[in-house]
Amino acid sequence: MDLAFLKTLYERPGPYASVYADLTRTTEDAAKAAELRWRALRAELEDQNTPKATLRAIARTIEEELAMRRSEGIVVFAADGEVVHRERLPHPPRITRATLAPLPDVLPYLAERGEQFPHLVAVVDRRGGAIDCVGADGRHEHIDVRGDEEFPIRKVKAGDWNQSRYQRSSENTWKINAKKVAHEIDRAADRCRAEAVVIAGDIRARNAVLEEVSESVLEHTVEADKNTGINDPELDEELNRLLKLKTAERVMTVAERFDRELANGERAVSGLPATTQALRHGQVETLLLMDDTDSDDRLWIGPDPIQVAATAEELREEFGITDPRADRADAALVRAAAATDSELVVVPSNDQAPDQPVGAVLRYTTTPA
Numbered sequence: 001m002d003l004a005f006l007k008t009l010y011e012r013p014g015p016y017a018s019v020y021a022d023l024t025r026t027t028e029d030a031a032k033a034a035e036l037r038w039r040a041l042r043a044e045l046e047d048q049n050t051p052k053a054t055l056r057a058i059a060r061t062i063e064e065e066l067a068m069r070r071s072e073g074i075v076v077f078a079a080d081g082e083v084v085h086r087e088r089l090p091h092p093p094r095i096t097r098a099t100l101a102p103l104p105d106v107l108p109y110l111a112e113r114g115e116q117f118p119h120l121v122a123v124v125d126r127r128g129g130a131i132d133c134v135g136a137d138g139r140h141e142h143i144d145v146r147g148d149e150e151f152p153i154r155k156v157k158a159g160d161w162n163q164s165r166y167q168r169s170s171e172n173t174w175k176i177n178a179k180k181v182a183h184e185i186d187r188a189a190d191r192c193r194a195e196a197v198v199i200a201g202d203i204r205a206r207n208a209v210l211e212e213v214s215e216s217v218l219e220h221t222v223e224a225d226k227n228t229g230i231n232d233p234e235l236d237e238e239l240n241r242l243l244k245l246k247t248a249e250r251v252m253t254v255a256e257r258f259d260r261e262l263a264n265g266e267r268a269v270s271g272l273p274a275t276t277q278a279l280r281h282g283q284v285e286t287l288l289l290m291d292d293t294d295s296d297d298r299l300w301i302g303p304d305p306i307q308v309a310a311t312a313e314e315l316r317e318e319f320g321i322t323d324p325r326a327d328r329a330d331a332a333l334v335r336a337a338a339a340t341d342s343e344l345v346v347v348p349s350n351d352q353a354p355d356q357p358v359g360a361v362l363r364y365t366t367t368p369a
Contacts, residue, residue: 001115003338009104010335012079017050018105019076021062022092038062041098048100053081061086077104095293103331111291111346115247120194121239122185124201124209126174129181135192145184178208186214196242200224200235254286254345258361267362272297273310275358279336280306283362287337289330290357291349297329305339308332
């Protein structure tokens with residue numbers, strides 16, 4: 001997971017209020033229930049002495065969501081009287097909580113968000129197609145492709161005097177249009193660097209397009225047997241299935257490399273102290289964190305993201321920090337990883353967990369391998 005999108009989140013001195021709110025409305029008194037759940041979270045923030053300006057900013061955001069009914073859940077991070085980052089969820093968050101701490105409580109959000117693979121969905125027919133492409137930064141691009149050839153599209157019925165000529169013309173028209181659609185798919189996939197491609201629509205058109213797309217796109221493509229629109233829920237389900245598979249493959253690949261490097265005593269470290277030290281020195285290529293949102297592990301931090309250590313004494317000795325602060329270990333590690341352009345892999349807790357809940361694959365080691 002590329003953490004570059006989080007960098008601006010850490011520009012405030014803090015403290016940060018982090019809210020995971022359930023806004024679902026599934027019963028007759030749903031609106032009231034959602035409001036009561038928010039009041040309970042607000043009370044938690046008040047009990048933690050959240051600054052009034054920050055609390056007001058969060059309240060405006062959540063009350064607007066409740067009024068507009070735009071989401072089933074929301075994640076909000078706020079500091080210095082402003083909402084710094086928010087994300088609407090299509091479902092309730094897995095956990096609901098509100099905390100005030102030196103750093104934002106981001107791990108539940110990142111686990112919920114998951115890997116953001118750039119992807120492309122195309123729904124094609126014999127006249128052209130519709131393409132949606134989403135980049136790694138979440139930016140959407142929609143392209144409607146209208147074939148150059150409109151006539152003839154349909155084959156004539158058997159027995160017509162010019163049957164064979166029209167059949168050949170129809171097939172030629174489909175191929176011409178399919179070639180244009182495939183060209184646009186190739187271009188869009190290249191622009192957004194799509195790692196997953198779903199092609200749906202008319203079966204003859206799908207086959208024609210699949211014959212024309214490039215090999216580099218084809219190797220990332222699955223065919224959906226759906227003759228439907230671009231926003232159809234069944235097509236979304238197929239895309240989500242593919243993206244979950246890609247996520248599982250990504251976790252497995254990184255975990256296998258981590259195990260191999262660790263066993264060989266090479267570019268990997270395991271455990272909180274060693275991983276913290278590697279992040280502090282900019283050595284980490286990929287940080288591995290178990291999805292344990294209830295962990296009580298703590299680290300000490302300074303104002304700079306790389307100022308992170310297992311003890312306050314380490315920060316005082318290495319950086320001269322006079323007032324180190326303690327916070328959740330996962331929050332401190334993610335901040336350091338984002339600042340040093342490290343990637344993150346969140347290891348699901350229901351998978352085979354590593355011996356240590358924290359580890360890292362390194363860019364380099366400080367001693368010869």
